[in-house]
Amino acid sequence: MGFFIRSLVAQNSKHVWRAYSTAASDTTVKAMVYSSYGKPSEVLRWHTYPLPSLTDDTVHVRFLASPINPADVNQVQGAYPLKPAFEQLGDAKAAVGGNEGVAEVVATGKNVSSLKVGDQVVMARSGYGTWRTHAAGPPEDFQPLPQSTNTSVIQKATITVNPCTAYRMLKDFSPLKPGDYVIQNGGNSAVGQAVIQIAKAWGLKTVNVVRNRPEIDSLRQELMDLGATHVVTDEELGTHEMRSKMKGWFDGKPPLLGLNCVGGKSATEMARYLGHNGHYVTYGAMARAPLTLPASMLIFKNITFHGFWMTRWTDQNSADERLKMFEDLVGLMDKNQLREPRWAKVEWNEDAMKHAVDAGIQGFTQGKQVVFPTSS
Amino acid sequence: MGFFIRSLVAQNSKHVWRAYSTAASDTTVKAMVYSSYGKPSEVLRWHTYPLPSLTDDTVHVRFLASPINPADVNQVQGAYPLKPAFEQLGDAKAAVGGNEGVAEVVATGKNVSSLKVGDQVVMARSGYGTWRTHAAGPPEDFQPLPQSTNTSVIQKATITVNPCTAYRMLKDFSPLKPGDYVIQNGGNSAVGQAVIQIAKAWGLKTVNVVRNRPEIDSLRQELMDLGATHVVTDEELGTHEMRSKMKGWFDGKPPLLGLNCVGGKSATEMARYLGHNGHYVTYGAMARAPLTLPASMLIFKNITFHGFWMTRWTDQNSADERLKMFEDLVGLMDKNQLREPRWAKVEWNEDAMKHAVDAGIQGFTQGKQVVFPTSS
Numbered sequence: 138m139g140f141f142i143r144s145l146v147a148q149n150s151k152h153v154w155r156a157y158s159t160a161a162s163d164t165t166v167k168a169m170v171y172s173s174y175g176k177p178s179e180v181l182r183w184h185t186y187p188l189p190s191l192t193d194d195t196v197h198v199r200f201l202a203s204p205i206n207p208a209d210v211n212q213v214q215g216a217y218p219l220k221p222a223f224e225q226l227g228d229a230k231a232a233v234g235g236n237e238g239v240a241e242v243v244a245t246g247k248n249v250s251s252l253k254v255g256d257q258v259v260m261a262r263s264g265y266g267t268w269r270t271h272a273a274g275p276p277e278d279f280q281p282l283p284q285s286t287n288t289s290v291i292q293k294a295t296i297t298v299n300p301c302t303a304y305r306m307l308k309d310f311s312p313l314k315p316g317d318y319v320i321q322n323g324g325n326s327a328v329g330q331a332v333i334q335i336a337k338a339w340g341l342k343t344v345n346v347v348r349n350r351p352e353i354d355s356l357r358q359e360l361m362d363l364g365a366t367h368v369v370t371d372e373e374l375g376t377h378e379m380r381s382k383m384k385g386w387f388d389g390k391p392p393l394l395g396l397n398c399v400g401g402k403s404a405t406e407m408a409r410y411l412g413h414n415g416h417y418v419t420y421g422a423m424a425r426a427p428l429t430l431p432a433s434m435l436i437f438k439n440i441t442f443h444g445f446w447m448t449r450w451t452d453q454n455s456a457d458e459r460l461k462m463f464e465d466l467v468g469l470m471d472k473n474q475l476r477e478p479r480w481a482k483v484e485w486n487e488d489a490m491k492h493a494v495d496a497g498i499q500g501f502t503q504g505k506q507v508v509f510p511t512s513s
Numbered sequence: 514m515g516f517f518i519r520s521l522v523a524q525n526s527k528h529v530w531r532a533y534s535t536a537a538s539d540t541t542v543k544a545m546v547y548s549s550y551g552k553p554s555e556v557l558r559w560h561t562y563p564l565p566s567l568t569d570d571t572v573h574v575r576f577l578a579s580p581i582n583p584a585d586v587n588q589v590q591g592a593y594p595l596k597p598a599f600e601q602l603g604d605a606k607a608a609v610g611g612n613e614g615v616a617e618v619v620a621t622g623k624n625v626s627s628l629k630v631g632d633q634v635v636m637a638r639s640g641y642g643t644w645r646t647h648a649a650g651p652p653e654d655f656q657p658l659p660q661s662t663n664t665s666v667i668q669k670a671t672i673t674v675n676p677c678t679a680y681r682m683l684k685d686f687s688p689l690k691p692g693d694y695v696i697q698n699g700g701n702s703a704v705g706q707a708v709i710q711i712a713k714a715w716g717l718k719t720v721n722v723v724r725n726r727p728e729i730d731s732l733r734q735e736l737m738d739l740g741a742t743h744v745v746t747d748e749e750l751g752t753h754e755m756r757s758k759m760k761g762w763f764d765g766k767p768p769l770l771g772l773n774c775v776g777g778k779s780a781t782e783m784a785r786y787l788g789h790n791g792h793y794v795t796y797g798a799m800a801r802a803p804l805t806l807p808a809s810m811l812i813f814k815n816i817t818f819h820g821f822w823m824t825r826w827t828d829q830n831s832a833d834e835r836l837k838m839f840e841d842l843v844g845l846m847d848k849n850q851l852r853e854p855r856w857a858k859v860e861w862n863e864d865a866m867k868h869a870v871d872a873g874i875q876g877f878t879q880g881k882q883v884v885f886p887t888s889s
Binding site for chain 2: 431432433434437440441442
């Protein structure tokens with residue numbers, strides 16, 4: 138939505154103001170924005186601008202919590218295929234950072250029936266810009282979350298990327314039934330932890346590959362507590378011992394679904410454990426190495442290799458389909474079957490935000506980083 | 514089907530002979546067999562044994578022509594996942610070489626209604642053993658070819674592997690309509706040439722990648738004569754010039770189907786030309802190098818990577834489905850839209866066969882090698 142500065146707006150009739158939502162309300166938006174791509178601390182900046190006035194057909198929301206996701210960092214760097222448009226925001230042409238978050242509806246135009254004040258909403262599409270205190274727009278820009286009894290604001294703020302990715306990958310690629318095995322790497326990632334828990338709730342068993350590390354025993358315990366069936370290190374993966382161990386676990390029914398967010402050699406090794414006609418879904422490349430596939434895996438074992446990108450799924454599916462997924466996920470959260478991710482608060486100020494985004498992927502190993510844009 | 518030697522059979526009642534088809538007819542089968550895996554010229558041998566007598570429920574066929582395919586060579590070497598059982602054939606426990614061929618029904622048991630004398634048949638499954646003069650068995654072992662007006666014995670003998678592979682890959686992975694592009698490597702292979710011709714007949718355009726070679730101009734002309742839209746060398750594939758050339762050819766509609774029988778670096782390069790949501794099918798690995806996939810191709814371009822193996826398709830689909838495909842292919846052959854492959858006759862004797870199979874994949878560049886087992 139275009140936004141014109143106050144002086145220009147004043148030259149137009151009241152009618153025109155409303156039709157184009159260019160009039161300014163009394164609310165000032167604070168946002169972390171960028172006007173060019175680059176190192177986050179160099180291109181990100183604190184920016185304030187007036188919230189457009191409410192019209193008959195728009196709503197006002199205030200943000201409750203917004204995470205900093207790896208994709209957000211890549212987006213600011215210009216290294217992400219989804220590039221938001223730089224729009225006129227007050228006196229600057231810029232994009233608001235962030236893609237995920239939960240907001241509360243604080244005002245609705247009189248023609249709006251799909252949302253009401255107090256509704257908690259997520260963004261209807263990626264690239265909306267969630268590192269800001271407020272936003273104004275048509276109700277179609279937002280999607281209400283289902284009612285919940287026991288779901289935290291952190292869970293709501295982080296529902297659309299990681300839990301949804303885990304949910305779709307477990308549901309859309311291979312028909313699985315209770316007792317079936319799924320194998321994944323990055324078992325300790327945010328998606329990996331959601332996979333473990335959703336699989337457990339659905340009666341599926343998981344083999345979870347993680348990088349070996351000094352504190353492997355406590356990590357193993359942590360993932361077992363979440364519901365992992367087995368935790369295996371990438372170093373064990375290619376060994377003869379592990380092959381015969383897994384053979385025993387699978388008992389003639391090897392996994393038909395593999396989930397890969399790592400890439401490189403151990404991702405190929407993991408694919409070898411899939412059964413004939415299995416599906417292998419790549420949704421990340423943390424090792425920054427490509428996936429190498431022996432032809433026999435494709436031709437004779439008939440493994441199909443897919444990619445998954447949540448953004449594409451959201452773009453290509455209806456709000457109803459998405460709501461069904463939210464209902465299932467919130468249902469699991471309400472029953473404590475899908476727990477709040479580890480998270481750390483990032484202060485809502487320029488320096489803290491710049492530091493957090495700059496730290497980038499490294500910072501995320503401490504858990505999800507979340508800002509509360511309205512709290513200051 | 515088990516086969517017992519004449520002396521043992523004589524100890525059984527006539528009823529038992531028939532039930533197990535173990536009685537011997539007056540016909541002597543000549544076959545190229547092997548009893549262990551290894552270098553073809555060392556393990557293959559000429560073997561004769563009596564054809565089992567006709568029973569009420571079996572048929573006799575005589576082979577008209579059988580090709581030597583690359584997979585046959587790998588099978589004798591023990592390097593192919595499909596390993597035929599070593600069966601009792603006269604006084605030897607052995608497997609007959611070959612997987613493809615056309616035979617003529619020469620006798621039918623009185624309970625057999627699905628085949629009649631004079632029918633031309635192919636094998637109902639892979640691994641049957643086609644390098645022999647005769648075979649006996651239930652009618653289900655064979656599948657009659659549709660009537661044709663203009664299809665040579667060579668075309669019939671080589672229909673089940675290469676043309677069927679091309680047909681299925683063009684049909685089963687991506688819904689294509691006339692005018693759409695397909696990109697393939699190994700454009701000069703037997704499957705590649707079938708792809709070019711079937712695609713042409715169906716109104717599809719093809720970009721055909723071939724290895725660069727001194728006689729590239731004549732090869733290009735040969736493939737264009739078959740119906741290729743463009744012929745490109747593997748060396749040109751990664752160049753800036755080719756990228757902008759192809760952009761022009763595709764005019765905003767890049768191919769959604771890629772067919773790969775090569776592997777290695779140029780196969781990855783080829784995948785880059787596919788459009789979003791495309792499908793990439795691997796059915797061979799002539800370069801003996803794995804396929805390397807950047808994660809972005811999977812995640813953001815949503816290319817799906819499949820394998821195709823004709824043997825699996827035949828095992829998993831009905832004879833009716835296969836007949837429908839044969840009818841389409843014979844229809845194209847009758848109209849000269851799918852030509853006889855280049856081929857060379859291999860003499861039906863031990864030395865010539867050993868030499869031809871030993872020469873292996875190299876020999877196939879001269880065209881399909883075909884034996885006529887009944888001609889001597």
